[in-house]
Amino acid sequence: MDFLLQSLLLILITLLSLICVLQKRRLDGTKKLPPGSFGLPLVGETYQFLFTKIGHFLEERSKKYSSEIFKTNLLGEPTVILCGPAANKFVSMNDPKLIKVWYMKTQRRFFNIPDQIHATMPKQVSVSAAPVKILGFLKPEGLVRYMGTKIESITHQHFMTHWEGKTEVKVYTLVKAFSLTVAYQFFLGIDEPHHVEKIATKFENLYSGLYSVPVCFPGSACHRALKAASAIRKDIQFLIKEKIEALSKGHVMDDLLAHIVGAEQDGKYVPKLGISNIIMGLMNSSYIPIATTLAFMIKHIGQRPDIFQKVVYEHDDIAKSKGSGTTLDWERILKLKYTWAVAQETMRLYPTAPGAFREAITDITYEGFTIPKGWKIFWAIIGTNNNPRYFDEPENFDPSRFEGNVPAPYTYLPFGAGPRSCPGKDYTRFVIHILITKFKWEVIFPEEKVSGTLIPTPAEGIPIRLYHI
Incomplete structure (x- = not known):
């Protein structure tokens, strides 16, 4: 299977390289290209790039060429790495003044993104993003406001079923099971465990x-992902029909899909054909990373008693202030x-x-x-994470580096930055609160x-031994 994969890879890149050659011939010879x-x-x-650790890939070439910028060839495309x-x-x-988003071929296939993205995507993005921004769904406080006690109920049920x-x-x-359960509730309004278990492998x-x-080809990661995307899309499209029927009967629903469907019904925002891809993309980006x-x-936390104790003190104070039976508010x-x-x-050392x-x-x-027009750019967001110029003893796990004196601007961007920065970044604090008030644990x-x-x-x-408080 490995030999077949490598052979097919060579065939693919041979074809893609023809495009690369044509692009290179158009370059002005006077341009100073990156090393x-x-x-x-x-x-x-x-x-x-694809089969070695990304950190090693960046580090080796940064030392050889430049820690800020160097060129390479990825997937048949001349590419500049920026760090x-x-x-x-x-x-x-x-x-998007000088650059635009570019998706790999696999990503375009999975999410039905047009190949001519520069001609069609800006309009779709601005249209589909409108209800999301208005409703505030993707902001951390939106999670708390729209789900209310639901997320706390899901969390307690999860620990009761799988931890107690x-x-x-x-x-x-x-x-992973918990993250997908919350995603299904938040994005789709589904809280049926068997449904989540059924779809988990597809999202993975x-x-x-x-x-x-x-x-x-059958058995490849790409083929499995393509089948999974098709199956997930069908599931969401079926739910869209259910939401339309429920909304027409006056039912009130607080999940994101229901709000987008409702907005679309009013003729304001999202075409039906794009809804399933929007929801699938949002769920995919929030599941494994979280x-x-x-x-x-x-x-x-479990293998560092000093960190564990500081977390316990902090959450004990919060628990006392909110009182029993009260939801942990924003x-x-x-x-x-x-x-x-x-x-x-954690995100610095284990970037997603x-x-x-x-x-x-x-x-x-x-x-x-010069970065020539049409060249691809890989923005290496993690390029600073393990650099001693920005983080002392970067190999050590030290939360104190994010207390008081925060990292200098643009040295640490775990979610990106600007208009495309990742939503939901504060979600983890809620989960740790429930966990730390119920258990102590030891990392095996x-x-x-x-x-x-x-x-x-x-x-x-990450197997652990649990000790109930």
């Missing part, structure tokens, strides 16, 4: 295929500052958003180099290996 290498003929450096605070600011401030009475659990498996396959080789952050937070969530520092340090692709709309002059494998190339994954699932 770097396009890699092997035809193949480029696609394999290294560092200056790059973070540049991309944040110039999107257990002496050992695998954290990563459980927080979809997420795993986002950065896969764009060769979809679960990954929660899992590694729980691991580090105002109190904001007071969990040390817990948020733990979350930030390694970067994003862009495309140069015009010739761009950056740091004395403190030195557990972390696998994954672009997204960190605990090799053993």
Whole structure:
């Protein structure tokens, strides 16, 4: 299977390289291109990018060429890698003045994004984003306001079912199930456990295929993701019909899908054909990333008594202030500052958003180099995370670095920046509050290996021993 995959990859990149050659011939020979290498003929450096740890890929080339900018060839496309605070600011401030979003072929297929994205996507994005911004659904306070006691009820039910009475659990498996359950309630208004269990594998396959080789033969990650996307889309389209019928009967629903469908029915915002892709994209971007952050937070809190005790003190104070039987409101969530520092340090060491692709709309002059029009840009958001210039002893887990003196501007962007920054970033504090008030725990494998190339994954699932309070 590996040999077949590599063979098909070579065939694909051979075809894509023809486009690359034509692009290179159009370049003005007087332009000063960034340092770097396009890699092997035809193949480029696609394999290294997709199948080695992204941090290693960036570090090796930063040392060899430049820590700020270098060129390569990815997926048959001449690509410039941008790293560092200056790059973070540049991309944040110039999107979409000089650059535009670019999606890999796999992503375009999964979410039905037109190939000519520059001609059609801006209108669709502005239209589809309107109700989301108006309703405030994707803001942390929106989660609290629209779900009210529902999220607390889901959380308690989850712990009662999967944690209570257990002496050992695998954290990563459980927080993934929990994250998807909340996503289904929040985005779709579904709280049926069997439905969530049925769809979980589909979302895992979809997420795993986002950065896969764009060769979809049976058994490949791309093929599994494509099938999963189709199945999820059908499920959501069926729910859209149910929402339309319920709304026509005067039923009141607070999930995001119901609000978008309602807005569309009024002829204001989103065409029906785009609703399923919008919801699928939002759910996909909030499922594994939140679960990954929660899992590694729980691991580090459990194996560091000093951190555990500080978190306990903070949450005890919040619990006393809100009283029993009272929902943890947004105002109190904001007071969990040390817990948020733990979350930030977790995301620094275990980033779930390694970067994003862009495309140069015009010739761009950056740091004395030219990024030619049409070239792709990989914005390496994590490029500063392990750099000692910005974080002392970056290999150490130290939440205190996010207390008081926060990192300098644009040195740490776990969710991106600007108009496309990631929503829902404060979600973890609520979950840790419920957990820390119910249990103490011990990490069974403190030195557990972390696998994954672009997204960190605990090799053993972070097994822990539970001690009920």
